[in-house]
Amino acid sequence: MDRERLIDEILMLLPVLARGLGRPDPSEAGKLARRGIPVDPTLSPGHVQVLIALGRGPHSIGRLAEAVGVSPPAASQLVDRLAEHGMVERRPDPTDRRVVQVDYVPGMQDIARRMMEGRSRKLREALGRMTDDEARALLKGLKLLVESFEGAHGEEKHGSHR
Amino acid sequence: MDRERLIDEILMLLPVLARGLGRPDPSEAGKLARRGIPVDPTLSPGHVQVLIALGRGPHSIGRLAEAVGVSPPAASQLVDRLAEHGMVERRPDPTDRRVVQVDYVPGMQDIARRMMEGRSRKLREALGRMTDDEARALLKGLKLLVESFEGAHGEEKHGSHR
């Protein structure tokens, strides 16, 4: 298949995927509801990212913002919501009192993991239809894509045309 | 690398990518401005998708909504904006007067293509660092992902979606 054709297809596919990921499905909320956690407000992709990031240990708001790819205020708001629902908590950093460390509420790590099980399952399912090489190539491609599209946004100046 | 690890990484990566795609860069607007088309409002990923979709021929609002992955009202609004800017136009369907066909304004196809050149360039750049096999695997993976995540959304309550 022609490279240009590939580019066209991917260009069309990416936003579709982006939208699909943007809508957490009800089954995720259901998992929480069964544990008495109110879930009226929906769970945005940002919230999901925070939960994933915390799987690698506690994060400060700043590091969380960086990991998620949003501004610090946005990260703070994401944590607000998750905290309201009793999923994460803020803890003061003993070494620097400006800093707030965010972590799962004790016992929540497991629940958070399960809550994302729906997403993981879909992904696992998709990967199940690919060979190891293809799966690796997918990850590589996604990383390159992120790199290309992220790095290019602040840069606009060189022609100084506009 | 472990599959589970891959899943985690991709789960974290996808929303980052989604955000990156969400912000059209200013150079695209510049291309239009030079042709006297006012571009004060920014061009969202949805608009870009519409322009790409029209590359495959005229679409009704409904088909456009489906292609882009949004509700029909949203598609209608996307077309509103693109039409205001003189890039696309609505045309009555001779065979069914409820239907509106959307197409490029004559001569605009070329410009639309060029306008997305920035995006294509980034993508081409990323693909440039991959082998043919890897690139193909990326497309395959993206398609599978879209399929998994799209099909699964109405599914929670039995059937009866939209």
Added chain:
DNA sequence: AAATTACATTTAAGTAATTTAAATAAATAG
């Protein structure tokens, strides 16, 4: 040690995208 500067987080305000529900108009079925 006091004052200034830098930093992490939060609060506040505003913008843009997208959804659901209701309205309009045309086609089709009985």
Added chain:
DNA sequence: CTATTTATTTAAATTACTTAAATGTAATTT
């Protein structure tokens, strides 16, 4: 001809995100 279904649009409301300004703490300078 009337009733129902389908395509699109209008309207209202929700949500996520951004920048700018405020607060409290740390580091640095004098």
